Amino acid sequence: REQRPAGQWTVAEVGAWLAARSGAGELAELAQEHAVSGRALLRLTEGTLQRMGVAPRSQRRELLQELLQLRLQQELEELLSIVGGEHLP
Secondary structure (H helix, E strand, O other), X not given: OOOOOHHHOOXXXXXXXXXXXXXXXXXXXXXXXXXXXXXXXXXXXXXXXXXXXXOOXXXXXXXXXXXXXXXXXXXXXXXXXXXXOOOOO
Protein backbone atom coordinates (compact mmCIF):
# COMPACT_ATOMS: atom_id res chain seq x y z
CA ARG A 1 0.00 0.00 0.00
CA GLU A 2 1.25 3.45 -0.91
CA GLN A 3 2.31 5.62 2.01
CA ARG A 4 2.15 9.06 0.40
CA PRO A 5 -1.12 10.65 -0.69
CA ALA A 6 -1.87 9.84 -4.32
CA GLY A 7 -1.89 13.53 -5.19
CA GLN A 8 1.83 13.62 -4.39
CA TRP A 9 2.83 10.57 -6.44
CA THR A 10 5.53 10.85 -9.07
CA VAL A 11 5.02 9.68 -12.65
CA ALA A 12 6.85 6.46 -11.70
CA GLU A 13 4.55 5.86 -8.71
CA VAL A 14 1.49 6.42 -10.91
CA GLY A 15 2.92 3.89 -13.37
CA ALA A 16 3.46 1.37 -10.57
CA TRP A 17 -0.11 1.85 -9.30
CA LEU A 18 -1.52 1.40 -12.80
CA ALA A 19 0.70 -1.61 -13.49
CA ALA A 20 -0.65 -3.25 -10.32
CA ARG A 21 -4.21 -3.01 -11.67
CA SER A 22 -5.32 -6.05 -13.63
CA GLY A 23 -4.72 -5.62 -17.34
CA ALA A 24 -3.44 -2.08 -16.92
CA GLY A 25 0.12 -2.57 -18.17
CA GLU A 26 -0.62 -0.53 -21.27
CA LEU A 27 -2.17 2.16 -19.08
CA ALA A 28 1.07 2.40 -17.13
CA GLU A 29 2.94 2.93 -20.40
CA LEU A 30 0.46 5.61 -21.51
CA ALA A 31 0.80 7.37 -18.16
CA GLN A 32 4.58 7.41 -18.59
CA GLU A 33 4.27 8.76 -22.15
CA HIS A 34 1.95 11.53 -21.01
CA ALA A 35 3.91 12.19 -17.78
CA VAL A 36 0.84 11.67 -15.58
CA SER A 37 1.67 12.66 -12.01
CA GLY A 38 -0.46 11.74 -9.02
CA ARG A 39 -2.17 15.10 -9.12
CA ALA A 40 -3.04 14.61 -12.80
CA LEU A 41 -4.11 10.99 -12.16
CA LEU A 42 -6.74 12.09 -9.67
CA ARG A 43 -8.16 14.55 -12.23
CA LEU A 44 -8.44 12.18 -15.20
CA THR A 45 -11.80 12.11 -16.96
CA GLU A 46 -13.25 9.75 -19.53
CA GLY A 47 -12.51 12.31 -22.24
CA THR A 48 -8.90 12.68 -21.13
CA LEU A 49 -8.43 8.91 -21.11
CA GLN A 50 -9.93 8.68 -24.58
CA ARG A 51 -7.57 11.38 -25.89
CA MET A 52 -4.65 9.54 -24.29
CA GLY A 53 -5.55 6.47 -26.34
CA VAL A 54 -7.43 4.30 -23.85
CA ALA A 55 -9.76 2.92 -26.49
CA PRO A 56 -12.12 0.42 -24.86
CA ARG A 57 -14.87 2.30 -23.05
CA SER A 58 -15.07 -0.52 -20.50
CA GLN A 59 -11.39 -0.01 -19.66
CA ARG A 60 -11.90 3.73 -19.20
CA ARG A 61 -14.93 3.14 -16.98
CA GLU A 62 -13.09 0.56 -14.87
CA LEU A 63 -10.14 2.89 -14.35
CA LEU A 64 -12.40 5.82 -13.50
CA GLN A 65 -14.16 3.67 -10.90
CA GLU A 66 -10.81 2.74 -9.33
CA LEU A 67 -9.77 6.40 -9.38
CA LEU A 68 -12.99 7.35 -7.61
CA GLN A 69 -12.23 4.78 -4.91
CA LEU A 70 -8.68 6.13 -4.62
CA ARG A 71 -9.94 9.72 -4.28
CA LEU A 72 -12.51 8.69 -1.65
CA GLN A 73 -9.84 6.79 0.30
CA GLN A 74 -7.58 9.86 0.21
CA GLU A 75 -10.38 12.14 1.38
CA LEU A 76 -11.34 9.77 4.19
CA GLU A 77 -7.75 9.57 5.42
CA GLU A 78 -7.46 13.37 5.33
CA LEU A 79 -10.69 13.76 7.30
CA LEU A 80 -9.58 11.21 9.88
CA SER A 81 -6.27 12.99 10.34
CA ILE A 82 -8.09 16.31 10.79
CA VAL A 83 -10.32 14.92 13.53
CA GLY A 84 -7.36 13.20 15.18
CA GLY A 85 -8.14 9.68 14.05
CA GLU A 86 -5.71 7.06 12.91
CA HIS A 87 -4.93 6.48 9.26
CA LEU A 88 -6.63 3.41 7.89
CA PRO A 89 -4.51 0.27 7.53
